[in-house]
Amino acid sequence: MIAFSGMYAAWRHVFKLDPDRAISDEALERICLSGTDGILVGGSSGVTFDNTVELLSRIRRYEVPCALELTGADSAVPGFDGYFVPTVLNAGRTDWLVGRQVEALAEYGAFMPWELAASQAYLILNGECTAAKVTEARTQLTADEVLAYALVADRLWRVPVIYMEYSGTYGDMALVRQVRDRLAQARLFYGGGIATPEQARAAAESAHTIVVGNVIYSDLAAALATVDAAKPEACAGDIA
Template sequence: MDIDWDGITHVTKVDPAKPLPSDLTVLSGTDLVIVGGSDDVTEANTLEAIRAMKERFPELPVFQEPYSSAHVSRETIEAADYLSIPAVYNGDREHFVGKHVDLFTQVGRKPGELIGSSLPVVGDLIASKGIDAISELATNLIGEGYVVQHLESAAATTSGVDTTYTPEQVAGAALATETFYGFPIFYVEYSGTYGGPEDVAAAARYLEETTLLYGGGIDSQQKATEILEAGADAVVVGDCFHDDPETFRDTIPE
């Protein structure tokens, strides 16, 4: 599936470890779903969440954003449209470089197991198709430049983030994302608290091709609009999707 980033202004973050709303029509109006989380997330509940999204909305793009390679299998890769891999700029080495090296070490192993799965998928694929198999898998991978700005969040703890960035540093990270790393996504993550438009405005000045996502504390149309008007391409809404579907509906831009 080719992603039309120009048409995406609202992204839903689905935590596989949390119950889904009983009525998934609440997703009508969102433009993209990202499935991922850290606490109590498994390959099995990730796959269940992805399939639930695709079964109800088959045309809706669905990304898997794994915290651990153990969350990924042949089934999750086939069920999701893309595998989005965060690179946390203000995290520890493991969450910027280490996990990526581990992932591609698994991809290149002959024979090998697919990134933590018990299924020997990649090894079998490479044995039959050679380097083309690696290229085929790589086309489904998307890199995300990430800045985590809420130190008390689970995202900060799991990513080894112990300091936030100033708006100037956020702008620098955005510039590096587009001009040096070439990631198609730059994500400013406030993880459950509202950070306001300052970081978004700082980053937006340096992004032309890269999609700018903001997540954190979006629980109203007013906040969503403020972030979009500051220069974000899309807001990412997660907590209220699970906890308060009616509030979630209000975050979708009209």
């Protein structure tokens, strides 16, 4: 069995599904059979044990790898291929930097499959998105500050995954590329506003892994078109 770190290190394109948002069986089948490298399950609000279990059971009809963002004790569901434990680097509320992780592990730490777990450092850069409001993230950052946050996570904390989150809007690809080029060991995930093949291709040339989420629920055909656009042969940049 491939290690979780080896699994996500090979991801170029990932679909993100929110347990608190409805998706039909037909749409889910098309997502899971699309050729995407993986499914990431998580959300900023309304995520519960029950709706996470229900979504996982439906995804498990297919062979696509599936990981959970473990944002709290309520969503600690066994059976995923891996678990990302997020921290928000620029959170205004310190419990999103370390407190919620402690809360979850105090209850479930003895049962945590550590070989399937990886730390995930978020940089939330759209102040209007739900994640920014929930975490009270400080989103008005200069490029130098964004790079500094990334270096703290990459060089000092040795976090394996850094996630630049522009949820709801398409981000600054030049800045995303700058961050990626400065990383020594972390893999850079990018998510936010990807709704066309052109946006997917540009994001895939700038980050190691792109995450496509919201467009799934508004335009499934557009979401599916992002898969091929993120493949190496479609990208001019070296994103190995």
